[in-house]
Amino acid sequence: MNNRAQVRMLPDGRRLHMQDGPIDVIVEAFSAAREIALAYRAAAARFVGVLDELCGELEFLRRPACEDGYLPSGPIARRMLAAVKPYASQIFITPMAAVAGAVAEEILAVMTSAAKLSRAYVNDGGDISLYLEPGERFVVGMVERPDRASLFGTTTIESCDPIRGIATSGWRGRSFSLGIADAVTVLADTAAMADTAATVVANAVDLPGHPRVGRVRACDLAPDSDLGERLVTQSVGELTPREICNALEAGIRVAESLGGSGLIRAAALNLQGETRVIGAEARSGQAGIPVRDGSPVHA
Amino acid sequence: MSVADDAIRCDACPVLCYIKPGRTGACDRYANADGQLVRLDPHVVLERAVSRGDTLVPFLEKSREWDGALLSGEETFVTAIGAGTTYPDYKPAPFIISSEVAGVDMVTVVTEGIFSYCGVKLKIDTDRHLGAECSIVRAQGEAVGHVTTNEYGSQMLSLGGVRHLTGGSRHEGMATCDALLNLCNRKAVELKIDDGATVIVQADKAPIVDGVQEERMRVGCGSATIGMFAKQWFGKVDEVVVVDDHITGVLSEHQAGKLLGVPESGIKLKGRRSTPGRYFRVAEPGTSWGGTNIDDPLSILGPFDREVARRGLRLLMVSTTGEHHAYFELDESLCPVEKELPTALCESVERIRENCEPALCTVLFMGGAGGSLRAGVTENPVKLTHSVRDALTRVTCGGAPVYVWPGGGITIMADVSRMPENAFGYVPTPALVAPIEFTLKLSDYATLGGYMDHVRPLSSITSVNRDEESRRRLAARPDNPWPLASEKRK
Numbered sequence: 001m002n003n004r005a006q007v008r009m010l011p012d013g014r015r016l017h018m019q020d021g022p023i024d025v026i027v028e029a030f031s032a033a034r035e036i037a038l039a040y041r042a043a044a045a046r047f048v049g050v051l052d053e054l055c056g057e058l059e060f061l062r063r064p065a066c067e068d069g070y071l072p073s074g075p076i077a078r079r080m081l082a083a084v085k086p087y088a089s090q091i092f093i094t095p096m097a098a099v100a101g102a103v104a105e106e107i108l109a110v111m112t113s114a115a116k117l118s119r120a121y122v123n124d125g126g127d128i129s130l131y132l133e134p135g136e137r138f139v140v141g142m143v144e145r146p147d148r149a150s151l152f153g154t155t156t157i158e159s160c161d162p163i164r165g166i167a168t169s170g171w172r173g174r175s176f177s178l179g180i181a182d183a184v185t186v187l188a189d190t191a192a193m194a195d196t197a198a199t200v201v202a203n204a205v206d207l208p209g210h211p212r213v214g215r216v217r218a219c220d221l222a223p224d225s226d227l228g229e230r231l232v233t234q235s236v237g238e239l240t241p242r243e244i245c246n247a248l249e250a251g252i253r254v255a256e257s258l259g260g261s262g263l264i265r266a267a268a269l270n271l272q273g274e275t276r277v278i279g280a281e282a283r284s285g286q287a288g289i290p291v292r293d294g295s296p297v298h299a
Numbered sequence: 300m301s302v303a304d305d306a307i308r309c310d311a312c313p314v315l316c317y318i319k320p321g322r323t324g325a326c327d328r329y330a331n332a333d334g335q336l337v338r339l340d341p342h343v344v345l346e347r348a349v350s351r352g353d354t355l356v357p358f359l360e361k362s363r364e365w366d367g368a369l370l371s372g373e374e375t376f377v378t379a380i381g382a383g384t385t386y387p388d389y390k391p392a393p394f395i396i397s398s399e400v401a402g403v404d405m406v407t408v409v410t411e412g413i414f415s416y417c418g419v420k421l422k423i424d425t426d427r428h429l430g431a432e433c434s435i436v437r438a439q440g441e442a443v444g445h446v447t448t449n450e451y452g453s454q455m456l457s458l459g460g461v462r463h464l465t466g467g468s469r470h471e472g473m474a475t476c477d478a479l480l481n482l483c484n485r486k487a488v489e490l491k492i493d494d495g496a497t498v499i500v501q502a503d504k505a506p507i508v509d510g511v512q513e514e515r516m517r518v519g520c521g522s523a524t525i526g527m528f529a530k531q532w533f534g535k536v537d538e539v540v541v542v543d544d545h546i547t548g549v550l551s552e553h554q555a556g557k558l559l560g561v562p563e564s565g566i567k568l569k570g571r572r573s574t575p576g577r578y579f580r581v582a583e584p585g586t587s588w589g590g591t592n593i594d595d596p597l598s599i600l601g602p603f604d605r606e607v608a609r610r611g612l613r614l615l616m617v618s619t620t621g622e623h624h625a626y627f628e629l630d631e632s633l634c635p636v637e638k639e640l641p642t643a644l645c646e647s648v649e650r651i652r653e654n655c656e657p658a659l660c661t662v663l664f665m666g667g668a669g670g671s672l673r674a675g676v677t678e679n680p681v682k683l684t685h686s687v688r689d690a691l692t693r694v695t696c697g698g699a700p701v702y703v704w705p706g707g708g709i710t711i712m713a714d715v716s717r718m719p720e721n722a723f724g725y726v727p728t729p730a731l732v733a734p735i736e737f738t739l740k741l742s743d744y745a746t747l748g749g750y751m752d753h754v755r756p757l758s759s760i761t762s763v764n765r766d767e768e769s770r771r772r773l774a775a776r777p778d779n780p781w782p783l784a785s786e787k788r789k
Contacts, residue, residue, distance in 0.1 A: 011469075011729070021311070022325035022326035051312060051314070052313055055313035174327070223306045224315075224316060224317045
């Protein structure tokens, strides 16, 4: 237990809000009132230990993931490591890339084992873990830029879809990004997988060396960032349509390869008002992601 | 930490971020402001600083070595602002602090109380008619209170209360909570009174009634003003009417004029005569001349009595604050013709204005400390009530003095202007979160069943090298009694 964590119901009386240090989680469960209460109680009980548990292994979690077989002790840390491992041999990645998604998954897991729910979600700062009983669905809205609350599209996730995780990454968000995407939203089988993939795809939407992209060493902004001396994006000037297209293409190539290996199910990439989507057609056209003939559309 | 690195280590949570100057930690709640760790809603410590200026001076905890002097409770008082609450668990209050004052161990129990039963008593200095008594007062279109009594020069509003907070619709509750929170934190709030005025109120600021900023409070009613200034007018003008929505005064008919020998002028006032020279209801209430609805002062006069009035008669009409005034002379047909105000009369009009104090809005927070809050102080809550009643326990709000209502329970009123800035918060219930501190002798605390094993020394709060949140230190207001002072020291 700690005395930092805040747990409260939001004014709508339906959603639970929990905050501790940098972790900010919104939870909603759908079921009979009694079951919801059980789920929320379990969520809160689990939540108050999360930050201390993670910080106990923070040093390890901030180091690049590798295949040496070491397993962290915390269940959330293990989820994080599992989510980033598929990438470890090819790129620099630390388990921290999956932290928000892994926390969301863990909280959802204790809720669904404590109570009988028809559906539920845990939203950890935009990285969302979903639970759906057969026949249930969620309609998910997507934003063009994480710092603005306007939706550019919605997508429906059915219980028969394999998708149970949604995550968004971009240079305007709270975490550092190596790329220039305003927002990359990824649908994947788990929240930790989506979290990692969104980070990776957002990093790939890039114009290396472009003069109108302001980059600063991560350690100059936050000395203990796991990104060390890597350059993180701090500003992006106006880009030409050609440049936007090139940057998005770079991201799409990575997203398609992740889709091919099952690491993601769909992704929407946003840069300066242009949107590219992959995986929507595979989702039998029920996705509301605005896509026309595979060409970029204005959001 | 590397040598060239001016980052600081945040120890608010176990992430232990290194934060560079001008940046926030991973949580966006703690920041490095010029080498100091700051928090958005810091826990406020009042520091008694008699020698310091006359207002609260916020300053950040310096990263200096603790010098030991702060240990003394005679100098430092921990407020409940930012302390956290006990609600809904009946656990000990977040801070129970002991300090030694004049050789006696004192305990201050500090908590942020969640007040569902609370509201604001608002005094608006104006003679303008804001609305009829009992009219609904609205904020954001929702009913948040009502108009209550008219006091001398002021209109009282009662806002909030549990019925508006939780007894009505969700919107009503949120709008009420919002209005109370802003008023208590000394921010401006626009209130609309049903069939009345729209008024912008802010603690310690002049009210703005229907877009017009109120300047002055009236010195007295129209009749009183005649009494006060009759001598100064005598000989310089033949007739004076002080226009007032309550009682309009007429010099020649008023006792004060009679005593001076002011002759009859033949003036005829509309409205209902109360006693000689005093008239009720000369016009409808409003936001113009003397709190009436008139813009033309002559509209409250009938034709002059042709038997008494004479050509050239000099008439001054003035409002109770001197804000409105006009000077007339009667022409051959005994009709008043407006002329420039003679210099000799300017002075008396100015004198009325001078005697009118600046119009202000004042905000008193009123709330009742409920059972769970009291249970955070002692295992037997009623004993705390008795102790407060017996004046063994002093109650303060953010270090400011409170008035404790007689009778049962702990129902308090506090002037928000005497509290540190942004002392209030809210919870989505909706309810207000207000700081409340109970200060008593350690021995009395033990007697009333206090949480003795939770008592911690002041040094644990004020020393800097602890795994604690950053504290905000404020100089105490010299006009507030020092919360830890014993009665005789005052």
